[in-house]
Amino acid sequence: MATTSCDVAIVGAGLGGCFLALLLGRRGQRVVVIEQGASIPSAGADFLKPPGLRVLARHGLADLVERHGLRRDTIRYYHDGDPIQECRFPGEGFLIRPYRELVELIYTSCAMEGVEFWFDTTIDGVTTGEGHVEELTLSDGRRLRAGAVIGADGTRSAVREALGIEQSTMPYERLLMRVATVPLSASVAQLNRMYFSSGGWLAYLYPINREEARVFVGLPPEDDKEIFQDGIPALLDELKKFVTDSSDVFNSLQPAAWQRIKVSSLRVESYHKGNAALLGSAAFACHPMTGMGMSYTLRDAEILAEVVCAADGDPELLDRLLSARYEPRRNAHRQLIDYGDALAAAFHDRSAYLAAFRPDLHVFGEAAASPGPAQALQPA
Numbered sequence: 001m002a003t004t005s006c007d008v009a010i011v012g013a014g015l016g017g018c019f020l021a022l023l024l025g026r027r028g029q030r031v032v033v034i035e036q037g038a039s040i041p042s043a044g045a046d047f048l049k050p051p052g053l054r055v056l057a058r059h060g061l062a063d064l065v066e067r068h069g070l071r072r073d074t075i076r077y078y079h080d081g082d083p084i085q086e087c088r089f090p091g092e093g094f095l096i097r098p099y100r101e102l103v104e105l106i107y108t109s110c111a112m113e114g115v116e117f118w119f120d121t122t123i124d125g126v127t128t129g130e131g132h133v134e135e136l137t138l139s140d141g142r143r144l145r146a147g148a149v150i151g152a153d154g155t156r157s158a159v160r161e162a163l164g165i166e167q168s169t170m171p172y173e174r175l176l177m178r179v180a181t182v183p184l185s186a187s188v189a190q191l192n193r194m195y196f197s198s199g200g201w202l203a204y205l206y207p208i209n210r211e212e213a214r215v216f217v218g219l220p221p222e223d224d225k226e227i228f229q230d231g232i233p234a235l236l237d238e239l240k241k242f243v244t245d246s247s248d249v250f251n252s253l254q255p256a257a258w259q260r261i262k263v264s265s266l267r268v269e270s271y272h273k274g275n276a277a278l279l280g281s282a283a284f285a286c287h288p289m290t291g292m293g294m295s296y297t298l299r300d301a302e303i304l305a306e307v308v309c310a311a312d313g314d315p316e317l318l319d320r321l322l323s324a325r326y327e328p329r330r331n332a333h334r335q336l337i338d339y340g341d342a343l344a345a346a347f348h349d350r351s352a353y354l355a356a357f358r359p360d361l362h363v364f365g366e367a368a369a370s371p372g373p374a375q376a377l378q379p380a
């Protein structure tokens with residue numbers, strides 16, 4: 001089969017891959033995105049916090065993304081049924097927009113910039129020479145030569161493996177997650193509420209649009225086995241012990257289909273090798289309780305686009321710029337991963353959780369500007 005040449009090959013058409021493709025396409029780069037699925041990913045995160053919204057605004061995408069999203073400005077936290085604190089998001093608040101919809105908007109914008117998407121294919125082989133990736137061999141037999149290669153292919157990144165970059169994955173073993181989409185109830189429409197229990201359970205309830213809500217339940221693995229074997233009544237009995245202000249959702253949990261999600265943190269030893277770099281979940285993963293993974297990924301894509309364009313096809317310069325301007329992102333990611341770990345370790349203990357909670361990181365992330373949007377509440 002023929003070999004295709006491009007400026008940048010991006011592996012993975014999730015948020016990171018699509019956003020980077022858009023930024024590069026707008027700057028006249030010839031970009032090919034390789035995606036193993038038949039289309040962009042169907043499910044993922046729901047919350048875009050202020051730092052991510054600001055990145056989108058810088059690239060003229062804020063109106064498009066917000067048009068059908070839900071704005072929220074407060075999350076109320078409970079412990080063993082008592083309200084313990086509220087986290088407020090000043091100004092424009094944060095946005096709820098299901099992942100598929102968010103990525104689709106960016107993907108659609110890519111078409112106008114001439115970005116090519118090759119679906120239903122993955123990388124079978126990587127040819128390197130003089131420390132640089134020269135060619136990718138794809139599972140459908142096609143070959144792709146690119147000046148720069150970006151692995152935006154998620155936590156199990158094949159690009160990362162091909163580059164020989166070491167990773168360490170730490171599953172949150174004490175917390176198995178289940179998620180269901182249910183009809184929206186009045187309490188969920190009113191406020192985002194996150195409940196914790198001293199027994200190591202959590203429940204997070206929020207709307208995803210004007211008709212539906214998402215319910216996340218986190219529980220110890222041994223409870224998961226028991227509860228989900230015994231069916232919904234057993235689940236409700238447990239939730240009723242600590243979910244106090246959202247009882248109007250209980251009835252709709254009955255027929256809900258509960259999807260199981262395993263969550264892990266991921267750290268890698270380096271974010272690039274020669275002319276190839278990692279982006280998004282291929283480079284780092286933090287506990288979803290931070291709600292910041294997408295915001296950091298959008299900022300990372302912005303930096304990568306700058307670096308790739310500044311290198312202007314020179315692989316040695318690209319290597320140097322990635323070392324100088326992209327590798328330092330690991331410090332911000334490390335801080336976020338540590339923060340997620342601290343929340344996950346503490347949430348069952350009321351005072352430990354309140355001590356670990358960092359409103360600045362939670363609301364502003366690395367761009368922390370003014371601490372203090374969390375307010376302690378008197379237990380009811």
Ligand SMILES: Cc1cc2nc3c(=O)[nH]c(=O)nc-3n(C[C@H](O)[C@H](O)[C@H](O)COP(=O)(O)OP(=O)(O)OC[C@H]3O[C@@H](n4cnc5c(N)ncnc54)[C@H](O)[C@@H]3O)c2cc1C
Nearest residue numbers: 012014015016036045047122153154280281288292293294
């Ligand atoms: C349960 C959970 C909840 C979360 N909630 C939030 C939240 O509310 N807010 C937030 O900001 N962040 C959240 N995050 C983090 C957020 O999901 C990630 O930061 C974001 O999805 C990263 O996007 P990505 O493009 O790197 O990866 P992905 O979305 O995983 O995309 C990777 C893409 O690469 C493709 N791919 C994989 N391997 C190959 C291959 N070999 N060849 C070709 N294609 C391949 C996949 O099919 C996929 O399309 C959450 C994470 C989890 C696990």
